[in-house]
Structures are given as C-alpha cells and as structure tokens.
Amino acid sequence: MTKIATIRKTGVIGFVSRADYFDFRAACVDGAKLPSDYGAFMKEYNQQLQRLREEGISPTQMNIKPAELIAWCKANGREIDSKARAEHANSMFSGLNFKNRAAPLNTDRRNDK
Numbered sequence: 521m522t523k524i525a526t527i528r529k530t531g532v533i534g535f536v537s538r539a540d541y542f543d544f545r546a547a548c549v550d551g552a553k554l555p556s557d558y559g560a561f562m563k564e565y566n567q568q569l570q571r572l573r574e575e576g577i578s579p580t581q582m583n584i585k586p587a588e589l590i591a592w593c594k595a596n597g598r599e600i601d602s603k604a605r606a607e608h609a610n611s612m613f614s615g616l617n618f619k620n621r622a623a624p625l626n627t628d629r630r631n632d633k
Contacts, residue, residue, distance in 0.1 A: 538558045582613055
C-alpha cells in the first residue's frame with residue numbers, strides 16, 4: 521500500500537508571551553484594537569491558528585519580543601501595525617537557516633475590510 525503525502529502550505533505567525541503582552545500592546549499603533557487581557561488574546565490567537573490549519577496552512581510560530589519589534593520597525597521606517605508585525609515575524613523566520621521558507625501571514629483580520 522502506497523502512502524500519499526499531504527502537502528501543506530507553510531506560513532509564519534507571531535506569538536507574544538504573557539510576560540511581554542502588555543508592553544507589546546502598548547507599542548502597537550493599533551494596540552487599542554488588540555484584546556485588553558492576555559486570556560482574550562490567547563483565545564483569538566488559538567482561533568487564528570485553527571483557521572489557518574483548516575485552510576491547509578501549517579503555521580510556524582515566532583516569539584515576538586516588544587523591544588526587538590520596536591527596533592525592527594524603527595530600522596525599517598515602519599509603524600508598529602498588523603502588517604509590520606507579520607513582516608517582522610517573517611523576517612525572524614527568514615533569519616533561521618532553513619532550506620524552505622514560509623510565506624508571511626497577516627492573520628490580524630481586524631484591519632481587513
């Protein structure tokens with residue numbers, strides 16, 4: 521019997537720890553749109569992960585540190601918004617030494633209209 525491998529799309533999603541969440545939220549120009557408490561943030565984050573998986577995307581989670589995000593945005597002339605967060609996570613992933621690269625994902629759907 522031959523097994524058929526399922527090919528999944530890959531993507532990158534930023535993750536923020538409980539310890540860093542409030543500094544992260546305060547640094548973002550759209551921070552008021554983010555959940556005010558970490559529990560609500562994690563609920564939304566896990567829902568995003570589930571949606572991505574249902575869409576056939578295998579997300580790679582990159583740990584976002586507020587100071588690193590701020591420095592990256594400043595160096596790249598960017599405001600700290602959802603698109604910059606997604607690009608920062610992807611640039612972190614791209615800095616790893618992997619043969620295959622994942623596409624950046626902007627999973628913050630609050631700004632999509």
